[in-house]
Amino acid sequence: MIKVVKAPAKINLTLDVVGKRGDGYHEVEMIMTTVDLADRIQLSLIKEDQINIEVNIGHVPNDKHNLAYQAAKVLKDRYSITSGVSINIDKHIPVSAGLAGGSTDAAAVLRGLNEMWSLGLSLEELAEIGLTIGSDVPFCVHGGTAIAKGRGETLTFIPTPPPCWIVLAKPSLGVSTKDIYQRLDLNKMKHPDTQGMKEAIETGDFSGICKKLENVMETATFELAPEVKNIKQRLIQFGAEGTVMSGSGPTVFSLTSSETKAYRLYNGLKGFMDDVFVVRLLGSRYQI
Template sequence: MDSISLKALAKINIGLDVTGIREDGYHEVRMIMQTVNLFDKVTITRTTDGSITMSTNLKFLPVNDDNLCIKAAKLLIEEFGIKEGVHIDLEKHIPVAAGMAGGSTDAAAVLFGVNKIFNLKLSKTALMERGVKIGADVPYCIMRGTALAEGIGEVLSPLPPMIKCSVLIAKPGISVSTKQVYDSLDACFDNVTHPDIDGLIDDIKAEDLQSLCSHMGNVLEEVTIPLHPVIADIKKCMMDNGAVGSMMSGSGPTVFGFFDDNRKAKAAKEALTASGMVKQLYLTTIFNNKI
């Protein structure tokens, strides 16, 4: 195989709780992770000169060792002593630095692709074990689907498939510092309201979208929204236009809404477009690799 093209799928957090702060500075979490049908396109081409190179449609993204795609390719090529190289072309659509694991899912695609191109015969589990060396979200992005993530996000337990529904994803034209969000959370950790992650798991098993949306929660909203009130405005617009539930994903600033009727989702998309609050807006669906 000389070349492979892959879809690197985005994720959202249906529930996100931070349960503790470790001595090494990392945070213990309990999260419900869900893949959605919004993706980057990653094309990996085998080369003969032994180099690892990269190109992308976004000029501001690094194409050197600072990019997780390069780190992923280098990890496998060095481990297996591969003398050939690869060129990675990344066609980016997932919002950048937006709480949707865009960099992690691209790295996951590179691990999968390099494994295929060089016939390394690594299992999905073996790729996930290597992926955690690149980032805590990478193992989940290899696994995909609906999962409970614990530890620092790398301890994964598959869950039954998420209820099928329309998903509206909106990113405002702002950037959020993940470090600032977690520092702010640390300062008020004893006073935050923690979401009901176990209740969400029960709702997924019962296939009850209404109950699930009533239990959705992201503890990071309590610190991110005061810093960036537009996130609350976007959530309100989605709810006012028929969303069953709406929440910020990850540390933000992306907001998603679940809709049980695609016509309502389209109306909400039109309302958000007219509002001028968002820079990137996508109407998509739940992805599940168990079907």
């Protein structure tokens, strides 16, 4: 039995850090949505009691360090599954980009194996399991657009933003999320208007959405990686209606209502960086 599952990337329209938790994690509030840049996960059931991982990119782990492996493992262990699975990951989402590439792969495995192993779990139950793997996995299990609080696991779903084009640009460098968090000064940061973004989305106010794009991690990431700031400035100079960094970076994205402008932004960046994409919003949540 073989099943192919789509694993889309997410972007942060807003990202706020509101405090430090007792468990060492930070308390966040953010609005996330899924976009049509996706990995392709092929699941094949096997008789052997093992989990095999194949990835089309050499520097992505193909063992227990891969979140897709961990997703299969937690389901096998929790529900005493004695058969195994081979997981083939065809990656299109850049690695370590602030786009939840590993988390969305794990979420796709949870959804796919839930069906293939006839577990009958709801998306809420899968999201709860996903939180044991990573903070972004619960959102990726559901898809759509949501306000996320806590570690990112407390989700309130809202309508999808109006249709638009999104240009994603990831420089070749990597950034450490841990280093970014250590540089945050909760007392000095300018906090996003999460409620204002929610209202702009609910009323379909594209201009309002563009104006409310905000990420408190930008300042710290720009200090560690000035190239990320340069990309944002280039996109603004090229005429993007709204531009912000996703997650802890280093990917920067721009929103535009014009396909022509989207490809003008794309062409303006493609000459000096490899990972540039023009995509659309995905919209609807998954259903079981």
